[in-house]
Amino acid sequence: MEVKDKIVIVTGAGSGIGAATAKHFAKHQAKVVISDIREDKAQEIADEINKDGGEGVVIAANVAKFDEVEQLVSKTISRYGRLDVLVNNAGVGPKNIVRTAEYTLEDWDNVIAVNQTGVFYGMKLALKQMAKQKSGNIVNIASLAGLKASINNLSYCASKFAVVGMTKSAALEYASKNIRINAVCPGYTESPLLDKLLSVRSDMDQRLKSMIPMNRYGQVEEIAEAVVWLASDSTKFITGQTITLDGGISL
């Protein structure tokens, strides 16, 4: 997987899938900008990468705020002169797991702002630079919930369907410009986000696992592997696709 010396931004890289992705890029000798709303957590991941001989710098940003994403991209360009890869990974779930009629406006607005509008901001700003440099690659972290219906999860599901739609539409616009855009759709993957879902009911772990043909959750490193592969030169003819890693649940 060739990503050596590529300049990569990973959002939400202070935890879970984003942290594993940042580390995997660094292992393959990419230069990684570790971004998160939580600067302290991003710094921990950068320290780990740098200790292991990789290159990771922290630029904190809340992806739901346009000016912060603008700063993230412009600071990356000032430092490195270009942006080769953007991984739009930052994401949140709703606080309340309830049906649509009971859904709170807060859970709607917050999830859409981070998961959907945040991805739009990232793509808009990165694509401006990538079009200028005539190359680039974006990997959006969608979800199984962006491909099929889920219950008690309306804003999350809406936001992830939107990520898949934005991925395909923007990929079509930029295919002739040497810019590829793909999405990864993880199923249930062990991370603090999954822990929150498991804490909702005592039998949740058993219920979820019983739906997964492989009878286990995904590991963050497994998702990271697919992200780096899509961003690498091994996949030069792939654009506008969703890669599902879900232990067979979508079957």
Ligand SMILES: NC(=O)c1ccc[n+]([C@@H]2O[C@H](COP(=O)([O-])OP(=O)(O)OC[C@H]3O[C@@H](n4cnc5c(N)ncnc54)[C@H](O)[C@@H]3O)[C@@H](O)[C@H]2O)c1
């Ligand atoms: N874990 C799963 O089962 C699963 C399944 C499908 C999709 N996903 C998606 O994968 C992505 C990563 O999820 P995860 O499981 O690693 O979650 P996580 O909670 O472990 O990590 C999410 C990170 O995003 C950061 N973040 C939250 N809001 C932010 C904001 N506004 N701006 C910048 N950073 C912000 C958090 O601080 C955290 O470090 C998300 O987009 C999530 O929807 C996860």
